[in-house]
Amino acid sequence: MVRDLCMFSKANKDAEVIWFKIAYRNTVHSEADITSLFAEKGLDMRFAYMDSLEDPARGKYVIFTEVEKGRDVNDVVAELKQMDVVLDVDYGVSRNQVMQSVEFPLSLFGERAIILRxxxxxxxxxxxxxxxxxxxxxxxxxxxxxxxxxxxxxxxxxxxxxxxxxxxxxxxxxxxxxxxxxxxxxxxxxxxxxxxxxxxxxxxxxxxxxxxxxxxxxxxxxxxxxxxxxxxxxxxxxxxxxxxxxxxxxxxxxxxxxxxxxxxxxxxx
Missing domain, CATH: 3.30.1380.20 (Trafficking protein particle complex subunit 3)
Structure with missing residues (x-):
């Protein structure tokens, strides 16, 4: 279960980071369809990564966006869930922009991992x-x-x-x-x-x-x-x-x- 996602970002007092974790069906156009929706909604994608290692038929697309404080993204989530390629959507706000991109618990090759100096x-x-x-x-x-x-x-x-x-x-x-x-x-x-x-x-x-x-x-x-x-x-x-x-x-x-x-x-x- 994802408890929080956060990213490394230069602090902007007038903005906040909202992350999206999107489970999708792995097709040739899945990434393009999802990215296009974010562009249409005017969401600034600051960082993203994809992962389909655990199941080639399904993927995970994690996107960090920087938006003005207080913006409601429920409409974006609703439209994502209506897309044919999207299976599930989770999202949250990372208010403290002081960490490198982290999903908790962090997984590497299907096993729990940590970041260590x-x-x-x-x-x-x-x-x-x-x-x-x-x-x-x-x-x-x-x-x-x-x-x-x-x-x-x-x-x-x-x-x-x-x-x-x-x-x-x-x-x-x-x-x-x-x-x-x-x-x-x-x-x-x-x-x-x-x-x-x-x-x-x-x-x-x-x-x-x-x-x-x-x-x-x-x-x-x-x-x-x-x-x-x-x-x-x-x-x-x-x-x-x-x-x-x-x-x-x-x-x-x-x-x-x-x-x-x-x-x-x-x-x-």
Whole structure:
């Protein structure tokens, strides 16, 4: 159940943001029909996004409009509900224009998600590094689990295999705000490297003596291993936090039959 939607907007004392969440039948003209109605009603669309991941036959169109204070939009809602392509309409007023676009509860790949500052994530890593024995291995293990689960969730909405997994990984990192990826990987032999530009961990971590991105190495390992159906090990060879211009993660295969725990315990050296 949607409890509130809000958006990032420069405050305008004479206006307020009204959001619409529209469930629609997914046709070639659904978006155009809905957008046309908003234009006819003179509603200023400041931000919008669409989502049809959960059900290809039905979509969700979320629209943020900025209108003069006190405007009644019940007529707009009534006309939307009368449209053949529209299944349901929910709407509300976001009076405090101080947050980025958020639907509560937030969902990502069909599961509940949260928005977390990069600094908060890095603070957790710092505390682990200072107080937890073998913190690097724990962070890598956590990353492996996350990367493995990411593939399982992606498989529910898109075909993912050896031919497109690295491109999808690149798009996923950029969309999540984690960093920009460049990769040079021999798919057949499972050898190569991934460069992470502006990685959120090393960028916030700043200067350290040791590479800071064990979690990212683990994520790559879990993601690639799950797609390839063969365990690979990934380690960070250089890091932005140690003075390099980018982070680099080296990918290498392990003997067939080896499991993730063998990689973590370094039993393959």
């Amino acid at each position: 990069a600094r908060t994530f890095v603070d957790i890593l710092r505390i682990m590094n200072e107080h937890v024995p073998q913190a690097e291995g724990l962070q890598m293990h956590t990353g492996i689990i996350s990367g493995t689960m990411a593939v399982k969730l992606l498989r529910e909405i898109i075909d993912i295999d050896k031919s497109n997994c690295f491109d999808l990984l690149k798009e996923l990192f950029m969309a999540a705000g984690w960093g920009m990826l460049e990769y040079d990987v021999d798919i057949k032999n499972l050898e190569g490297s991934i460069r992470t530009l502006d990685c959120f961990i090393s960028d916030v971590y700043k200067e350290t003596e040791m590479p800071a991105c064990a979690y990212i190495s683990g994520f790559f390992s879990g993601f690639i291993s799950e797609v390839m159906e063969r365990t690979v090990q990934v380690h960070e060879s250089q890091c932005l936090s140690t003075g390099h211009i980018f982070c680099e993660h080296i990918i290498s295969p392990v003997p067939r039959g080896a499991k993730t725990e063998h990689v973590l315990r370094r039993e393959l050296d």
